[in-house]
Amino acid sequence: MTFGTLALVVALGLIGPLLALPKRLHMPVLLGELAAGVVFGTTGLRILDPSDPIFVFLADMGFALVMFAAGTHVPVRDPRVRGALGIGAARAALVGVVAAVAGWSVAQAFGLGNGAVYAVLMASSSAAMALPIIDSMRLTGPPVLALTAQVAIADTACIVALPLVIDPGNAGRAAIGAVVVALCAGVMFLVLRYLVRTGAQRQVHEVSEDRKFTLELRVSLVLVFALCGVASEMHVSIMLGGFAAGLAVAGVGEPRRVAKQVFAISDGLLAPLFFVWLGARLDLRELGEHPRFILLGLALGAGAVLVHWSARLLGQPLAYGTLAAAQIGVPVAAVTVGSQLGVLVPGEGSAIMLATLCTIAVAALAAGRLASATPAVDSEKT
Known part of the structure; x- marks a missing residue:
């Protein structure tokens, strides 16, 4: 990758905010970034090379920060959310059971053997998508609290379950890796909580703010990349490492100043770069060569919405x-890992991403409906 290519990628990332400018549409920024990648990548003009090692590494950094931000958005310290864990867990479990049946049915209908993968995809929720929408729209009330708990539980469960079902031969290794990452995140949380309780974190904050050292931001980046490094060494997705690091930070409370700094690095550069890379990586020409996978993508997308209903x-x-x-992290990991392992047949990865785009589009429409509703958005009549 050259500086010229990097400038192009950053410029393409601007398409997302431009398309999202009309507030009435409530269009997620990442849709424009994905579309730009599709046009300039493998499917379209082929100007961007998604296999470029530098491009891939920067995209991985972006993915890690996207999942880290998703983890920090989970309000684990909010007692109201903890009170909603019961109904949230029950709804996530119900969706999981229905998704298991739907995933098997879709696999049988298309003569494919990835029913368990399809079930995890349909059952998954994306904290990276849903929680920022909730924050931006300032939705409140019992339905939102229950939704927050449900999304957090489903996202975590599916992140852990995906490596187990996509590579059953190494399920034991993947399970051990997930446990190791979880334990590391737990240690991280305990250390951060100790620093907060002893006042060390406050002292660092004051020195950093006074001397403009951005020490807390640097420490946050060390934590997320270190945990992603552990995940990579344990042969599990960096998605799990980033999300677990975000949960650990959310557990002690991320300072607003640090949150803004992480947001600037992530949403200002690395996250748009990741989504442009993802779009560039997609080969939608495969759908033209294998038309039945268009139907598979639509079936998976519709199935995801229906099982959540x-x-x-x-x-x-x-x-x-x-x-x-709404989905993003789990499908991306499924396509990435599935392609590396040869689990997916040609066209299947594109079908999964088509399904992902369908869920995002439908979720955007639902967000528009919620935004245009009366101020009493916390009513069960919504």
């Missing part, structure tokens, strides 16, 4: 269920 049986409004169906 099953939470209506436990009182969740359909609009919130649709928002919970």
Whole structure:
């Protein structure tokens, strides 16, 4: 990758905010970034080379920070959310059971052997998508608290489950890796909490703010990249490392100043670069060569929304269920790992990403409905 290419990628990242400018559309920024990558990548003009090692490494950094930000958005310290864990867990479990049946059914219908992978994809929720939407729209009330708990539980469970089902032969290794990452995140949380309670964190904050050292930001980056390094060494996705680091930081409370600094690095450069790379990596030409995978993508996308609608049986409004169906991290990891292991047949990865785009688009529509509703968005009548 050259500086010229990097400038192009950063410029393409601007398309996301430009397309998201009309507030009434409530279009996620990443849709424009993905679309730009598709046009300039493998599917379109082929100007961007998604296999470039530097491009791949920068994209991995962006993915790690996207998942880190998703973890920090989980309000684990909010007692109201802890109170909603029961209904959130019940809804996530119900969706998981329905997804297991739907995943098997889709695999049988298309004559493919990845029913377990499809089930995890359909059951997954994206904290990286849903929680920022909730924050930006300032949604409040019991339905939002339950949705937050549900998304956090489903996202965590599916992040852990994916490596187990996509590579059953190494499920034991993947399980051990997930446990090691979780233990490291737990140690990280305990150390951070100790520093907060002893006042050391406050002293560092004051020195950093006075001397403009940005020490807390540097420490945060060390933590997330270190945990991603552990995940890589244990042969599990950096998605798990980034998300676990975010949860550890959320557990002690991320200072607003640090949150803004991380946001600047992530959303200002690395996250758009990741989504442009992801779009460039997609080969939608495969869908033209294998038309049935278009149907597979639509089936997976529709299936994800429908299985999340099953939470209506436990009182969740359909609009919130649709928002919970939005996916990004788990499908990306499934396509990346599945392609590396040769688990996916040609066209299957593109179908999974098509399904992902469908869930994001439908979730954006649901977000628009919630935004245009009356101020009482916390009502179960939404």
